[in-house]
Amino acid sequence: MGMGPMGVAMRTVLGALAMTMVVVASAAAGSDPVSSPPGTAPALIPMPAEFQPGQGTFTLDAGAGIAVPAGDAQARQAATLLAGMVSRVRGLTLDVRDGGGGAITLALDAAAPVAQVEGYALAVTPQGIRVTARDEAGLFYGVMSLAQLLTPEGEGRGPVTVPAQEIRDWPRFSWRGLMLDVARHFQPLDSVKALVDQMAAHKLNRLHLHLTDDQGWRLEIKHYPDLTKVGAWRTPPTVGGPDAPSPRYGGFYTQDQIRDLVVYAAARHVTIVPEIDMPGHGQAVMAAYPKIGITGARPPVAVDWGVNPYLFNVDEASFTFIQTVLDEVMALFPSTYIHIGGDEALKDEWKSSPRVQARMRALGLKDENALQTWFIERVGQYLAAHGRRMIGWDEILEGGIPPTATIMSWRGTKGAVDAARMNHDVILSPAPTLYLDSLQSRRNDEPSGRLAIVTLADIYAYDALPAELDAEQARHVLGGQGNLWTEYMMTPWHVTHAIYPRIDALAEGLWSPKDRRDWRGFLGRLPAQLARYRHLGVDAADSAFAVDFTVEGGPNAALAAGAATVALSNQAGFGAIRYTTDGSAPTPASARYEAPLRLTLPAILNAAVFSDAGQMLAAPRRYDLIAEALRTRQSGELAACPEGEMGLRIPLTPDATTRGPVFNVNLFDACWVYPKARLNGVTALTVRAARLPRNYGLAHDAVKVRSHPATTPNGELVVRMDGCDGPVAATVPLPSPAKAPVQFPLTTPLPVATGEHDLCLTYTASIHGPLYAIGSVSLQAEP
Numbered sequence: 001m002g003m004g005p006m007g008v009a010m011r012t013v014l015g016a017l018a019m020t021m022v023v024v025a026s027a028a029a030g031s032d033p034v035s036s037p038p039g040t041a042p043a044l045i046p047m048p049a050e051f052q053p054g055q056g057t058f059t060l061d062a063g064a065g066i067a068v069p070a071g072d073a074q075a076r077q078a079a080t081l082l083a084g085m086v087s088r089v090r091g092l093t094l095d096v097r098d099g100g101g102g103a104i105t106l107a108l109d110a111a112a113p114v115a116q117v118e119g120y121a122l123a124v125t126p127q128g129i130r131v132t133a134r135d136e137a138g139l140f141y142g143v144m145s146l147a148q149l150l151t152p153e154g155e156g157r158g159p160v161t162v163p164a165q166e167i168r169d170w171p172r173f174s175w176r177g178l179m180l181d182v183a184r185h186f187q188p189l190d191s192v193k194a195l196v197d198q199m200a201a202h203k204l205n206r207l208h209l210h211l212t213d214d215q216g217w218r219l220e221i222k223h224y225p226d227l228t229k230v231g232a233w234r235t236p237p238t239v240g241g242p243d244a245p246s247p248r249y250g251g252f253y254t255q256d257q258i259r260d261l262v263v264y265a266a267a268r269h270v271t272i273v274p275e276i277d278m279p280g281h282g283q284a285v286m287a288a289y290p291k292i293g294i295t296g297a298r299p300p301v302a303v304d305w306g307v308n309p310y311l312f313n314v315d316e317a318s319f320t321f322i323q324t325v326l327d328e329v330m331a332l333f334p335s336t337y338i339h340i341g342g343d344e345a346l347k348d349e350w351k352s353s354p355r356v357q358a359r360m361r362a363l364g365l366k367d368e369n370a371l372q373t374w375f376i377e378r379v380g381q382y383l384a385a386h387g388r389r390m391i392g393w394d395e396i397l398e399g400g401i402p403p404t405a406t407i408m409s410w411r412g413t414k415g416a417v418d419a420a421r422m423n424h425d426v427i428l429s430p431a432p433t434l435y436l437d438s439l440q441s442r443r444n445d446e447p448s449g450r451l452a453i454v455t456l457a458d459i460y461a462y463d464a465l466p467a468e469l470d471a472e473q474a475r476h477v478l479g480g481q482g483n484l485w486t487e488y489m490m491t492p493w494h495v496t497h498a499i500y501p502r503i504d505a506l507a508e509g510l511w512s513p514k515d516r517r518d519w520r521g522f523l524g525r526l527p528a529q530l531a532r533y534r535h536l537g538v539d540a541a542d543s544a545f546a547v548d549f550t551v552e553g554g555p556n557a558a559l560a561a562g563a564a565t566v567a568l569s570n571q572a573g574f575g576a577i578r579y580t581t582d583g584s585a586p587t588p589a590s591a592r593y594e595a596p597l598r599l600t601l602p603a604i605l606n607a608a609v610f611s612d613a614g615q616m617l618a619a620p621r622r623y624d625l626i627a628e629a630l631r632t633r634q635s636g637e638l639a640a641c642p643e644g645e646m647g648l649r650i651p652l653t654p655d656a657t658t659r660g661p662v663f664n665v666n667l668f669d670a671c672w673v674y675p676k677a678r679l680n681g682v683t684a685l686t687v688r689a690a691r692l693p694r695n696y697g698l699a700h701d702a703v704k705v706r707s708h709p710a711t712t713p714n715g716e717l718v719v720r721m722d723g724c725d726g727p728v729a730a731t732v733p734l735p736s737p738a739k740a741p742v743q744f745p746l747t748t749p750l751p752v753a754t755g756e757h758d759l760c761l762t763y764t765a766s767i768h769g770p771l772y773a774i775g776s777v778s779l780q781a782e783p
Helices: 073-090 136-149 187-203 255-268 283-288 316-332 348-352 354-362 368-383 414-421 456-461 492-499 502-511 517-534 554-561 701-706
Strands: 050-060 065-066 095-098 102-109 120-125 128-133 160-170 176-180 206-212 271-278 338-340 389-393 406-410 426-428 479-482 547-553 563-570 576-580 599-602 602-611 615-627 631-632 650-653 662-665 670-680 680-691 716-721 728-731 741-750 755-764 771-781
Touching: 050 120, 050 128, 065 073, 073 095, 073 102, 073 136, 073 517, 095 389, 102 136, 128 670, 136 160, 136 517, 176 187, 176 502, 187 255, 187 547, 255 271, 255 316, 271 316, 271 547, 283 368, 283 650, 316 338, 316 368, 338 368, 348 368, 348 599, 354 368, 368 406, 389 650, 406 414, 406 563, 414 426, 456 502, 479 492, 479 502, 492 502, 517 716, 547 554, 547 602, 547 615, 554 650, 554 670, 563 576, 563 602, 563 615, 576 741, 599 602, 670 771, 680 716, 701 741, 716 741, 728 741, 755 771
Parallel strands: 065 095, 065 102, 102 128, 176 206, 176 479, 206 271, 271 338, 338 389, 389 406, 406 426, 426 479
Antiparallel strands: 050 160, 120 128, 120 160, 547 563, 563 599, 576 602, 602 615, 631 771, 650 662, 670 755, 680 741, 680 771, 716 728, 716 755
């Protein structure tokens, strides 16, 4: 951020310690922050650049003062936020004071020890705590670090004792971002503000709002009121049956709300970067103002996820519309950068339009990719003329890089590398690693999202500086950004679950020096942050710590033996696993898992994960070692058919307002495999079936959707033995969509068989109707 106002130069902090500053414990030094003696590394996320332990401690009592420079509104704002967090998490009341002294002193100082922009120095001595910085952002981030020091792990309340120490800290990258898609599923303003609060606490400084797309326009534009009157609302698809139809879905932010959000974020040193997507992803625009499109026809606001065909026109009327919209956008958002999208713009409409082709020839452009580059650059020049800079997704490189563009690279890192080598600034945001709508684990209890699993460790391991760049080219890497697309994130709960605690790993990767980062040390610091989330009402995902159950030899071996050897683990390999076998919930006093457990069927195993301080890191998970459960496979435990893959975990309804059942699907083939089904004594099979909207814009990939021939009006569920080319073992007609609910059981007898067999389950319903899915498959056996 920019340099803040400077007061009279103040004395530096702990000058004697400045000559003896050491870096924090790191792998390069051969030490492990997890096992280091207490006091040698602060429990901070992100890890600071430099740290020096001191002698003694300082205890902060209720009523202690936080002294801020008189008249410094931003310092007072930071102090107020600090007092609020300490009060909510620790129950400790602090008093913010203008001028004078206090147990905590905040000061802007032109001679502060850290010269880097956004940097700060934080010193704790037995006499008190002092935070100094040369700019307002640095002072704010020092306060955010102090807030963590004053709320350590544990459920303690009241006074807090902090070890003496000195921290000097500054960011590695200037762009530390998070993108929130509010176009696909609208997010209430209060939820966006709560995200800003946590971004600020993690020293992230760019909130990229994806405000427009085919499925909705979320920003009030005074000159074009139908953009929100029409374009902000859609009618969700239905699949028939007696279930109530979905109400109209949508929402938008008024300009007053945006002004309020921008001010709120700026006070926390977060810049709101708006995205107005063009020339593709424009169906909501055309629904409101069809003349801005190619055909002039008015489509509905899209209900299909994916890639839709509607493009902006390239005539002067279209640019008048765009420039007028951008005028209002720039008046609302002071951000230097304005994002214009540029991704997934199918060129079919441009190719088929005689007027567009004539325009292309008049401009001397060789193809539609070059036309997109011309289009994007014209918008970029308009922004530049108004003192702004343009960002576009890496597709805008395909026709030649627009001269004014900064590139946000999402299709891997190649776009960023190419652009940086051509002296353009870049931001790294590659899929799937930094796509937070990807699932965090393969567990059955994960909600909807993309089935590319992105774990906490995956994000922590990511480095936003491509190794292919030399030192000069690397100067063009502004930083990185995590993206949260909301096709399958319907509610604020889904957004929260997807972001936290992966935001912690993202923040450390973008702030901390690369050689200071350490995965095991990060895990050791994370329990304190998870405790803060609970106190602050942030329902963070526990996927990294949740207990996984592995039965030796698999469920079939347990069924055959009447007993099972069960191993317990978790994704992060961190924390103490405690378990019970009597049906009770595990506590820190429950038996600690040390080795695989031998259990006789039937049995119920409950397990949870705790930190060394006794804090629960993951809610209890249950594993039922009973015959019915061992013969059942949930949707996430079914395999893809040989010619496909499960790409998505989708909800029962696309615009649900509450959590509900989810289904793993392959959009191109309604086919699943129950692998190695043990059929000894099995007489029947029951599928928990579901009928979902087929609301997916597959564009040119639509031809890949596989159709299976049906023999009844509504299609069937066909079960084949020993693979998808094996003999038919059973066929069950599907009920009429007009009469059956969206979830229904399908039960069929199976022929007598023994041993293990792959069961292939295929729906033959028309590919032009609903999308049929499987929630679970259960085998019924003789008593």
